[in-house]
Amino acid sequence: MAYHPIRELPIRALAAEVLLAVESGESLSQALPRAQQDIDPDLRPQLQALCYGVCRWFHRLDGELGQRLRKPLRKQDRNVHLLMLVALFQLRYSHNPSYAILNETVEACRALGKSPLTGLVNGVLRAAEREGEPDSDIPVVRFSHPQWMIAKLQHNWPDQWQAILEANNTQAPMTLRVNGRHGSRDQYLQRLADSGLEARATAFAPWGIQLANPVAVDRLPGFAEGDVSVQDEAAQLCTRWLQPQAGQRILDACAAPGGKTCAILEACDNQAEVIAIDQSADRLPRIQENLDRLQLSATLKEADAGDTSSWWDGEPFDRILLDVPCSATGVIRRHPDIKLLRRETDITPLAGIQLGLLEQLWATLKPGGRLLYATCSVFPQENSRIIQRFLDKEPQAQLLSEDAPWGSDTGYGRQLLPAPDSHDGFFYACLIKGSDTPDQDNRP
Ligand SMILES: C[S@@+](CC[C@H](N)C(=O)[O-])C[C@H]1O[C@@H](n2cnc3c(N)ncnc32)[C@H](O)[C@@H]1O
Known part of the structure; x- marks a missing residue:
């Protein structure tokens, strides 16, 4: 169903x-900016908080x-059902007066054109306010995740599934x-302190600050000048491997919006020949914006990375990042x-695409070179099992298993795993x- 923003709608109706x-x-990253461009900029954070909050606590x-x-x-x-969820979200998770x-x-x-339902909405919300949130031991309700995800996590992570679900419901730093x-991380920490922003160095990523x-990024000292980027610590670890x-x-095979492309270039002082591919024409310009801000350079290509005949010149790569x-x-x-x-039902087809990309790109890697396979998934089906299936077929591939x-x-x-x-x-x-002649230093 196409979504048409309606300018004059109140913020909850818009949510x-x-x-x-x-x-x-x-x-949300598609639907929200479209709605936000039609409203007063001061209201945008509120609309975002409502939409993110309802999704987080939807179940x-x-x-x-x-x-x-x-x-x-x-x-x-x-x-109207969704509008009541917005109101329930506010009743349960905000300090707004009820x-x-x-x-x-x-x-x-009323603004949604549903005046006949106002009595029902009012009655339901009044009862919700009066009675408070009911207890539930149904896992979908308790953990606020779809049933299939809970079951899959229980199966995959018998000791950690509950911690994963709970971490997923927290606000990411x-x-x-x-x-x-x-400049150095210590220098930047000082600049943050001088700007009144509390922060600490990350535990594992050498350039990370939490x-x-x-x-807002424009409050970060030197952001526009490329002194710093926003990137999760786990994503930053790509250069360590x-x-x-x-x-x-x-080669950065699935590169947009370019967070890791830029991390790679920073790590080698912009002195490497980096080819960044993405098959999404819409997302490719985001890589260029990031490169420009950080004064880095790479060759960008819009292509299906797995279709190597469409973009590869036959010159092998020393390094490949495959962030599938x-x-x-x-x-x-x-x-x-x-x-x-x-x-x-998305997971099995995704695993097929992931293994396919790995198999196709392996041919473009130099002997002695390294390929880093990465996902932001917690399902072994997309992770360890892909690598296991690949290693079973590819005798030349060795897994780096340093501590x-x-x-x-x-x-x-x-x-x-996601950590609060x-x-x-x-x-x-x-x-x-x-x-x-493998690489001498194999340590991550
Ligand atoms: C996980 S995101 C990459 C994030 C990126 N590496 C970063 O750190 O900013 C995956 C990207 O792969 C792209 N993609 C998906 N299938 C692809 C394919 N067959 N060839 C090239 N890019 C693909 C998507 O458009 C998406 O931008």
Whole structure:
């Protein structure tokens, strides 16, 4: 269903319309900016907080609303159902006075053209306010995740599934990567302190800084000049595995928006020949924007990386980063709409694409070179099992299995799980192509 922003809608009604777009398969990062461009800039953070909050707590709020409605609303009144979730979210998770939430939600219902439902909305929300949130031991409601995800995590992570679900419901920290070409991490920490921004160095990534509270990027000293970028700590670790060196020919196969492309170039002082590919024409310009801001250079190509005949000149690469498209289940706390968008049936086709990309790109790696396979997924089906299946078929491939202080060794790569107040969920497997002259330093 196409979503058309309606300028004059109150903020809660607009949130309900954005959520309707998400239910029809659009991501928040697609639907929200479109709605935001039509409203007063001062209201944008509020709209964003409502949409993200409802997605994060969708299954819990929906469980409560389901109990409170005697029968489900008609399909064409779905926006009113979502509007009530917005109001329930505010009742349960905000400090807004409840009379204001109720009044404004009834107003919003009218603005959506659903005046006949205002009595129902008012009655349901009044009861919700009076009675408080009901207890539930249904896992979907308790953990606020879809049933299939809970079951898959229980199966994959018998000891950690609950911690993963709980971490997914927390607010992710804002983490920075200091551009070492412009100054040291300690110097940047001092600049943050001088600007009144509380922060600390990350535990594992050498250029990482975690802010105590998120801020708009234009409040970060030297952001426009390229002194720093926003990037999660787990994502920053890519250079620890890849060990890019000046003078090398490096492929970033699934590169947009270019966070890791830029980390790689910073790590080798912009002295490598980097080719960054993405098949999305819409996302490719984001890589160039990041390169420009950081004064870095790479060759960008719009292509299906797996279709090597369409873009490869036959010159092999010393390093390949393969940050494949995945379920993104390691970054749910940053993208809570994944709970609504992802389907269980997505995972097997994704795994097919991931293994296919790995097999195709392996041919473009130099003997002795290294390929880093990465996902932001927590499902072994997209991670260790891909590497296992690949190693079974490819005798020349060796898995680098050095110890590292982060994540855990799956036997086929290292898995980081999302950690509250720390890094995202991520997976890395570093493969070396057998040769007589392997790289000397294999440590991550
Ligand atoms: C996980 S994101 C990459 C994030 C990026 N590496 C970063 O750190 O900023 C995956 C990207 O792969 C791209 N993609 C998906 N399939 C692809 C393919 N067959 N060839 C090239 N790019 C592809 C998507 O458009 C998406 O931008």
